[in-house]
Amino acid sequence: MTPVASVLEVRGTPVRLQRAGEGAPLLFLHGAGAGGRWLSFQEALAQRFDVLAPTHPGHGGSPAAEWIEDISDLAFHYLDLLDTLGLDRVHLVGASLGGWMAAEIAVMASHRLASLVLIDPVGIKVEGWIYPFIFGMDLPQLVATVFHRPEAAMALAPKDQSVDTLVELYRQNAAMARVAWNPYLYDPRLRRRLARIGAPTLLAWGEHDRLAPLVCAEAWRKEIPDARLQTFAHSGHVPHLEEPAAVAAAVIEFCGAAE
Amino acid sequence: MKFYYFHLMPYVIDHGEPSSWVTLSNRHYDPAVGHTLYHQYLDQLEYAEKLGWDGICVNEHHQNCYGTMPSPNVMAAMLVRRTSRAKIAILGNGLPLRENPLRIAEEIAMLDVVSGGRVISGFVRGIGPEYFSLAVNPTHSRERFYEAAELILRAWTEEGPFPFDGRFYRYPYVNPWPRPLQKPHPPVWCPSQGSSETVEWAAQRRFPYLMVFTPIKRIAQIYGEYREACQRFGYTASPYQLTVNLPIVVAEHDAKARAIAQANALWVYHVGLRMLPPFYQPPGYTTEPSLRRVLTNRPKLPTELTFEDLEDGGYIICGSPATVRDKLRVFADELRAGIVCSGMNGGSHEATLEMMELFAREVMPHFREDAGVDETAVAV
Numbered sequence: 001m002t003p004v005a006s007v008l009e010v011r012g013t014p015v016r017l018q019r020a021g022e023g024a025p026l027l028f029l030h031g032a033g034a035g036g037r038w039l040s041f042q043e044a045l046a047q048r049f050d051v052l053a054p055t056h057p058g059h060g061g062s063p064a065a066e067w068i069e070d071i072s073d074l075a076f077h078y079l080d081l082l083d084t085l086g087l088d089r090v091h092l093v094g095a096s097l098g099g100w101m102a103a104e105i106a107v108m109a110s111h112r113l114a115s116l117v118l119i120d121p122v123g124i125k126v127e128g129w130i131y132p133f134i135f136g137m138d139l140p141q142l143v144a145t146v147f148h149r150p151e152a153a154m155a156l157a158p159k160d161q162s163v164d165t166l167v168e169l170y171r172q173n174a175a176m177a178r179v180a181w182n183p184y185l186y187d188p189r190l191r192r193r194l195a196r197i198g199a200p201t202l203l204a205w206g207e208h209d210r211l212a213p214l215v216c217a218e219a220w221r222k223e224i225p226d227a228r229l230q231t232f233a234h235s236g237h238v239p240h241l242e243e244p245a246a247v248a249a250a251v252i253e254f255c256g257a258a259e
Numbered sequence: 260m261k262f263y264y265f266h267l268m269p270y271v272i273d274h275g276e277p278s279s280w281v282t283l284s285n286r287h288y289d290p291a292v293g294h295t296l297y298h299q300y301l302d303q304l305e306y307a308e309k310l311g312w313d314g315i316c317v318n319e320h321h322q323n324c325y326g327t328m329p330s331p332n333v334m335a336a337m338l339v340r341r342t343s344r345a346k347i348a349i350l351g352n353g354l355p356l357r358e359n360p361l362r363i364a365e366e367i368a369m370l371d372v373v374s375g376g377r378v379i380s381g382f383v384r385g386i387g388p389e390y391f392s393l394a395v396n397p398t399h400s401r402e403r404f405y406e407a408a409e410l411i412l413r414a415w416t417e418e419g420p421f422p423f424d425g426r427f428y429r430y431p432y433v434n435p436w437p438r439p440l441q442k443p444h445p446p447v448w449c450p451s452q453g454s455s456e457t458v459e460w461a462a463q464r465r466f467p468y469l470m471v472f473t474p475i476k477r478i479a480q481i482y483g484e485y486r487e488a489c490q491r492f493g494y495t496a497s498p499y500q501l502t503v504n505l506p507i508v509v510a511e512h513d514a515k516a517r518a519i520a521q522a523n524a525l526w527v528y529h530v531g532l533r534m535l536p537p538f539y540q541p542p543g544y545t546t547e548p549s550l551r552r553v554l555t556n557r558p559k560l561p562t563e564l565t566f567e568d569l570e571d572g573g574y575i576i577c578g579s580p581a582t583v584r585d586k587l588r589v590f591a592d593e594l595r596a597g598i599v600c601s602g603m604n605g606g607s608h609e610a611t612l613e614m615m616e617l618f619a620r621e622v623m624p625h626f627r628e629d630a631g632v633d634e635t636a637v638a639v
Contacts, residue, residue, distance in 0.1 A: 136281065136391055138536055163554045167547055174398050174543030181396040181542075 001046055003038050003053070010080050013065045016055040021046030024114065024259060026091040028053045029078065029098030031238065032176050033156040035060025040155075041240040044248030048256065049091065054081060056098075058175025061168045071123070071179045071187050075104035079112070088112065091255040092199075095119040095240055096211075097176060103190060106197045113199035115258035117251050118220065120209050120237050122180075124191040126219045131185045131211060135177060148208035148236030155241050194223035201227040202254040204247055206235030228254070260591060260626035261499065261634045263314035263348060263600040264307035264615075267326040268300045268334075269531055280323040280388035280534040293327065299608040301334075305341050306612060310619035313634070314346035314379065316600060318450075319353050321385075322392035325531035332366045339374040346635065347374060348600075350450045350469075351381020354411070355403035356393050360428060361435065363407070364414035368439040376440040379635060381448045382408050382466075384457075388538040398543030401456065403427050408447075415444035446635040453481040454549040462488035467500040469600065472532070475573025475590060477558065478504075482594050498597030499634040503590045507601045508577040509618050519614075520577040521566050523604045528569070532561035576601075580621030587622065598634060599626075 003020035018038055026049035028042060035055040045051045056074065057065035068074060078101065082090065091114050094102030099121025106116050122131060132145055143153045158165050201224045205217040214231070221229045230250055235242035270293065276283050304315040317334040320326040328334050331349045338347050347370070352363050371378040384404045390397040406425045410433070413423070419434025439445050449461040449468050458481060461468045468485050470478045482501050489496040506524060510516035540550070559568065569575045576586045587599060603618065605611040 133391075135542060136535065136537055163551060166554055167550055170540070170542065170545075170550055171547065177396065177542035178398045181398070182394045184394075 001043060003042075003046070003051075008081070008084060010077065010084050013057060013067075013077065014063060015057075015081060016060070016062050018042075018053045018055075019051065021049050021051045023049040024091060024255075025050045025052060025087050025089075026093060026255065027078070027082070027087075029092070029094035029101050030056070030059070031096030031098050032059075032172070034095070034241075035062065035172065037155070039241065039244065041244040041248050044245060045093070045251060048252045052085070052087075052090075054078070056101075056175065058178075059172045064171055064175055068175070068178060071100060071104055072108075074101045074179065075108055078105055079109055082112065089114050091115045091117070091258070093117040093119070093251060093255075094121065096122060096237060097180070099123065100185070100187075100190075103194065103197075104187065106199060106201075107190065107193040110196060110198040115255045116197065116199045116201045117204060117254060118201065119204045119240050119247065120206055120212055120217075121203075121220065122185040122212050122216075123187055124194070124216075124219060124223070125183075125186050125188060126212075126216045129213065129215050133184060134211070135173070135181070145210050146237045147242065148206060149234065149242045152238065152242045191219070191223055194220070195225065197224050197227075200254070200258045201225075202250070203227055203229045204239060204250060205229060205231045206237055206239040206242065207231045207233050208235060209237045211237040260587075260629065261313040261598045261632075262311070262623055262626075263316050263346070263502070263598060264304060264312045265316040265318075265350070265504070265600050265602040266300055266304055267318065267320075267527070267531075267602065268296070268328050269527070270296065270324040270327050271526055271530075272324055273530060274324075278388075278534045278538065279325055279530055279532070280538055281391045282535070283322075283324060285322075287324065296327070301337060301341075303608070303611060303615065304338060306615060308342045308345040310615055311623060312345060312619070314348050314600075315342070316348040316350050318350045318381070319356075319383070319385065321356075321389050323388065323531075325527070332363075332370065335370050335378065336373075339370055339377070342374075342377075344377075346377050346379050348379035348448065349381050350379075350448060350600075351383040353383050353385030353389055354407035355400045356385045356389055356395050357407065360407035360410055361414060361430060361433065364411040365435045367411075367445055368415065368435060368437050371439040371441055371445050372437045376445075378439075378441070378445045379448055380445045381450055382411075383450050384544075386452070387541045387544055388534055390541045390544060391538055396543075397541035399427065400541075400544050401546070405460070412444060412447075415439050453477065454546065455484065455552075456546060456549070458485050459488050461485070462496070463492050465489075465494070465500070467502070467598075469502040469504050471504050472527070472561070472574065474558070474568075475505075475593065478573075479593050482596070486595070498595055499632075501594055501596040502598040502600040503587065503594055503596045504600040505573070505590075506575045507583060507587075507599075507603055507618065508575065508605075509580055509583045509603075509614055509622065511579065511617075513578045513582055516577045516579060516582070519606060519610075520569075520575060523606050524569055524575050524577070525564075525566060528561040528564045528574075580617065583618070583622050584625050587626070591626075597629070 003018035100123030
């Protein structure tokens, strides 16, 4: 299935959107490095849902949005996107950085979520754990930290090493640093707010996550009422890239049951 | 020509680590060795004044072996009471690295008052790795720089108290005691890496501009852009707004100078400036046009330079007094610069002092046609 690509204007900010499939609307928020890509995971979800995959400002070749100061701005940005699209309620799925955004959206507007799936999210401070500083890593270190199955990293490989591509990658990193440099990868206020989430929540987690290991998953599970935790034995930080079929099946089952 | 003695205060060691910055473990730092080094380096700066240098320079770097002056103002404080004539140039304070830049306005004013108005205040953003070491968000670097500079300049020149309400820095009462001695304020210099934005910013304010550890061709190009910008802002740049800024190695004859340079000059590039690729350009630190410019015409990394690159590319000057005089004249003409800002390394403290003495005796006097000029008064 080839997704339909379009560019929307959301309160003055252009948003690149990929959309495919039929069924209840499902908003997928990508992690760092996956902006603008249509992954086999998204393809699998589109067999059952109307999948909407926007690219975060500054990611995947999109222009940066200078007004974005912190993660809550991105959460409001996606609530604005739902308003622009006229979508009252959606299934919300977010991975890693996108999972952090999804959690921020959920504490603001849980009533607009039919269900919530967080795949190895970052975003909260966990006692006894400090996220390794990926901005300071070279490529081999980064791959070793994020992936349990390094061959899965090919899905995120840049298309070439041209100046344009390198500038796009730099912009993407800057967009992430803008909201995640310090405090690094979390919002100090988010954890206490997680209790506000009323939507059915699935935590999908790679058992070998070295960026946000299972101790983080436990913290999320404790804070979100009735959250269910499902782990994936052959994955690191990005199970939807490392075991896309299994994670998609889990998401389809969970979101489907929530309808 | 004016002469400024520039010091990095390196902690010279060889190590096999991939980076001399941010992650090089400080277990390599022996405080007893550091004690000796600091005193030797400060002695060299004090000796420079005795030998006739017009200014002595300190600078700020964090968590590395390349330069061990995390607080340049502390170093300047040691120098103000041990010197009486030379300008003390702090090149510079990393403005965005400070959570509270009003402290910079205060510290520089203290130094200026105690020194009797000899302080030159460099404003810098700090290089990439500082943003990792101090955890300052690099995507805010440029805006914080501009805002902190405005705050400091206003704190020095406007009667307090007044409120300041910026995006990053906010104060109900800006009213520093003491006020600086120099009027309208201590000279501000802008050491930079050549981004067009900083060139414009400095040119517009008549702030002298300088580049370090860059091949002469690129420096000449950027200085040309600076002079053009000055013209656009309605004035002609004074030669004292630009510097020839590079290490000098001088000895009795060329072969000896070359041997000394070969033994010592490469350390800065091969070890001192060795760092992990992500540290060079933290996300958002560089604007996209500047990044494009660097990527399109990518210079060699410091660790890729050979000794021949240093010599032929104009990274250093090395030779007998006569050779150094000739090269210095060529460089100064090419850059149209009125200030030579350079450090020396003879391989040991004693050898460095001897080299400084040779330079002061055999080179400096040939460039003193402007002996009566105050370079900072001219440049504003």
